[in-house]
Amino acid sequence: MISLKALSKRYGDTLAVSDLSFEVQPREVMGFLGPNGAGKTTTLRVLSGYLAPTSGTATLAGCDVQKDSLELRRRVGYLPENNPLYEDMDVAEYLDFTARVRDLRPPHRSERIRSAVESCTLGDVLTKPIGLLSKGFRQRVGLAAAILHDPQILLLDEPTSGLDPNQTREVRELINRLKREKTVLLSTHILPEVEASCDRVVILKQGRMAACGTIQELLAKATSSPKLRLVLRNADPEAVRAILSKLQGVANLTHETSGAETVFSLEAAEDLREAVFRTAVDRGWTLLELGRVEASLESVFQELAPS
Amino acid sequence: MRLRVLRALLVKECRAYFDTPAAYVVTIVILLISGYLFAAPLFIQSLAVLNAFTDAAPLLMLFFVPAITMRLYAEEAKSGTLEVLCTLPAEDIDVLAAKFLAAMALVTFMLAGTILYPVTLAALGSPDWGGVLGSYAGLWLTAATLAAVGLWASSLTRNQVVAFIVAFLLSFCLFLIGKVHDYVPLALTGLTDFLGLDSHLARLSRGVLDTRDLLYYASVSGYFLYLAYLNTAGRRSKP
Numbered sequence: 023m024i025s026l027k028a029l030s031k032r033y034g035d036t037l038a039v040s041d042l043s044f045e046v047q048p049r050e051v052m053g054f055l056g057p058n059g060a061g062k063t064t065t066l067r068v069l070s071g072y073l074a075p076t077s078g079t080a081t082l083a084g085c086d087v088q089k090d091s092l093e094l095r096r097r098v099g100y101l102p103e104n105n106p107l108y109e110d111m112d113v114a115e116y117l118d119f120t121a122r123v124r125d126l127r128p129p130h131r132s133e134r135i136r137s138a139v140e141s142c143t144l145g146d147v148l149t150k151p152i153g154l155l156s157k158g159f160r161q162r163v164g165l166a167a168a169i170l171h172d173p174q175i176l177l178l179d180e181p182t183s184g185l186d187p188n189q190t191r192e193v194r195e196l197i198n199r200l201k202r203e204k205t206v207l208l209s210t211h212i213l214p215e216v217e218a219s220c221d222r223v224v225i226l227k228q229g230r231m232a233a234c235g236t237i238q239e240l241l242a243k244a245t246s247s248p249k250l251r252l253v254l255r256n257a258d259p260e261a262v263r264a265i266l267s268k269l270q271g272v273a274n275l276t277h278e279t280s281g282a283e284t285v286f287s288l289e290a291a292e293d294l295r296e297a298v299f300r301t302a303v304d305r306g307w308t309l310l311e312l313g314r315v316e317a318s319l320e321s322v323f324q325e326l327a328p329s
Numbered sequence: 330m331r332l333r334v335l336r337a338l339l340v341k342e343c344r345a346y347f348d349t350p351a352a353y354v355v356t357i358v359i360l361l362i363s364g365y366l367f368a369a370p371l372f373i374q375s376l377a378v379l380n381a382f383t384d385a386a387p388l389l390m391l392f393f394v395p396a397i398t399m400r401l402y403a404e405e406a407k408s409g410t411l412e413v414l415c416t417l418p419a420e421d422i423d424v425l426a427a428k429f430l431a432a433m434a435l436v437t438f439m440l441a442g443t444i445l446y447p448v449t450l451a452a453l454g455s456p457d458w459g460g461v462l463g464s465y466a467g468l469w470l471t472a473a474t475l476a477a478v479g480l481w482a483s484s485l486t487r488n489q490v491v492a493f494i495v496a497f498l499l500s501f502c503l504f505l506i507g508k509v510h511d512y513v514p515l516a517l518t519g520l521t522d523f524l525g526l527d528s529h530l531a532r533l534s535r536g537v538l539d540t541r542d543l544l545y546y547a548s549v550s551g552y553f554l555y556l557a558y559l560n561t562a563g564r565r566s567k568p
Contacts, residue, residue: 070416074565091565095418102416106409108341110348122337123417167413 023048023175023205024069029078031064038064040229041078046222048174051201053216054209056226056327062209063103065226066179069207070100083174096124099168103179103209105161109153113144113163116152120167138166142196158189165196169204176206182215194218213319223319227327240326241317249315250294251287255308259284265305269297283310335423342401342431347438352397356439359393367446377453382446383464383534387526390472391504395496397435398479399489401428402561407487421562429480429554436472440465459536467533470546471526475500477553484560503549 024046031039039061046052056062067073069080071091080087085094108116117138121131139145142162147155152163161181168176181197182190190212197219200206210216216223216237223240225233233240254262259277262284267275271291278285288294295312302309346352366385370376405411414424450456475496482496483489507525510518522528529542 067412071565072412072416088566092418092420095416098416100416102409102412104409106413108345108410109408110345111341115344119337119341120417123334123419125331125333125418127333 023050024052024080024082024207026065026069026080027078029065029068029080030076031061031068031073032076033064038229039068039075039226042226042229042231043078044224044231044234046205046207048205049201049203050222051197051206051208051220053220053223054207054226055211055213055216055223055323056232059228060226060327061229062226063179064229066100066102066177066207066209070098070102070177071095072102096171097174099171099173099176099204101164101168101176101178101181104183105164105181107152107160107163107167110151112149112151113155114148116163117166117170120170124171126171134170134172137172138170141169141199142166143192156189158185158192161185161189161193162196165193169200174205176200176204178206179209180211181208182210182212190215213323217319225323225326232326233322237319240319240322243322249287249289249317250298251285251311251313251315252298252302252309253283253285253311254302255282255284255310257284257307259286262286262307265301266298269294269301287315331423334419335427338419338423338427339430339434342427343434345400346397346431346435352435355393355396356435356442359389359439360442362389363443363446367443367449371449371453377450377456379446379450379456379461379464380534382443383468383530386468387471387504387530390468390475391497391500393439394432394436394472394475395479395482395493395500398432398476398496399483399492401432401480402483402557403486403489403492407489415561415565421565422558425480425554425558425561429476432476432480433469433473436469436476440468440472457536460534463533463536463538464530467530467542470533470543471530474503474526474546474549474553477550477557478503481553481557481560484557 026045027043029039029042030037042065054062054065064073068075068087069082071087071094074088082094083097085097087094111119117135121135126134139148142165144159144162144166147159152160155163165181168178178197182193185193194215197206197208201219208216208220220237222234222236224231225240233243235243259279263275263277263286266272266286266288269290272294273289275286275288293314295314299309299312363382363386367379367382370378370381402411405414415421447456447461478499479492479496482499483492485495486492503524503526505525506521507527509521513521523541523545529545532539532542
């Protein structure tokens with residue numbers, strides 16, 4: 023449905039995207055991650071037909087971004103970064119304008135506008151100028167315009183950026199409803215959003231692909247050694263460290279003291295929970311917590327694409 | 330170019346002009362100045378002529394037209410809506426045509442406000458209608474030429490003030506080049522007459538319809554519209 027082959031984009035001397043290749047299958051939601059300046063927005067601009075690639079090819083719904091740009095734009099819905107909108111128009115005017123430029127004809131036009139308004143729950147603000155809407159409503163207007171023509175593919179560039187938690191949840195729910203029937207490429211900084219919505223993830227670093235796979239695959243790839251976390255009360259951190267470091271395979275032992283409690287974390291090649299527990303009992307330590315630390319997408323992101 | 334899409338884009342551009350007070354304010358200022366230019370010889374010298382208005386109108390247009398075209402691309406580039414517009418299924422030529430036609434709609438609106446002047450002349454005497462129609466055609470074509478220059482300037486930058494200054498300077502050059510007739514070698518007078526706005530408008534104002542004048546307006550307008558098109562469409566085609 024979306025296919026990039028060795029896609030590169032250069033701005034003057036700066037290589038914004040380099041040799042990027044991946045595919046997104048029909049009805050798949052692909053998360054597009056990377057630190058600021060990694061090339062996410064540039065890639066989406068190329069895929070939306072706004073910019074030409076410097077080299078390589080990309081096809082969306084069978085349309086080449088350069089050769090079939092007009093047809094591609096008919097088939098793709100795009101929410102650009104920062105969601106620029108015509109602020110002097112009211113919501114109904116804006117959706118009507120978008121529908122007309124998309125050449126949706128009556129009665130299909132009004133049906134599609136009604137459907138988009140319902141999907142994005144915009145009924146209460148239809149006659150309000152866009153410039154007076156809250157950021158959450160503006161984001162919904164951008165999404166409504168992107169899905170107005172019922173596209174097969176949606177390109178969403180940070181759709182929840184700058185929203186409060188309630189607005190974020192609403193937009194996330196909308197994306198989850200859309201993903202049942204559309205192919206979505208979702209660029210975001212918000213990792214819980216990726217975990218909640220995406221089937222697979224591409225991580226970009228300095229314009230290049232740092233990783234691609236399901237979240238489970240990325241977690242498995244990144245978690246080199248299991249991590250253990252224990253919390254002791256009234257412990258002598260240095261003495262504890264000296265004893266723990268003698269356990270077999272312990273590495274990267276760190277601690278942090280806060281009041282009477284000290285949190286130790288360590289990595290080990292095998293599961294040391296039982297050994298640590300017995301040591302604590304033998305030494306008479308007051309053990310408050312002991313458990314494995316599951317790898318998170320955040321740690322994977324930090325490992326693969328450090329800022 | 331699909332007419333339905335062009336119409337939708339044109340309506341959007343016209344609304345951007347006519348739904349805001351700025352266009353009316355500029356039009357009223359222009360009408361006040363042109364009204365004075367028309368009425369002064371009428372009441373002071375008892376001369377029922379249109380010349381004072383038609384002679385000064387190109388100079389007024391040097392300010393008026395860049396002022397109305399400066400926002401067309403620059404504002405959209407700055408606010409980011411150009412990205413929205415260019416990722417809708419509209420050809421770049423449709424977007425350009427809609428912006429140009431909307432600017433001309435506002436120019437036509439402004440010129441329509443001056444229709445009172447020849448009507449007044451008709452009430453007082455018998456004006457040369459060929460000259461009047463020629464003057465209006467010349468002013469409209471001059472505005473079209475300046476609008477093309479303004480549209481190109483607006484496509485160069487995200488800053489409306491820069492777009493205005495570039496358009497004004499270039500338009501002023503086109504205006505000035507027609508005034509240097511007496512200061513250039515004889516061999517160059519033909520060229521300066523052809524390149525300047527003055528001689529073409531002067532012929533049309535006399536009621537003379539010359540294909541060379543129409544060719545001038547069409548070629549200069551077409552050239553700058555083409556440059557504006559290259560600026561906007563180039564983003565999609567240049568790697």
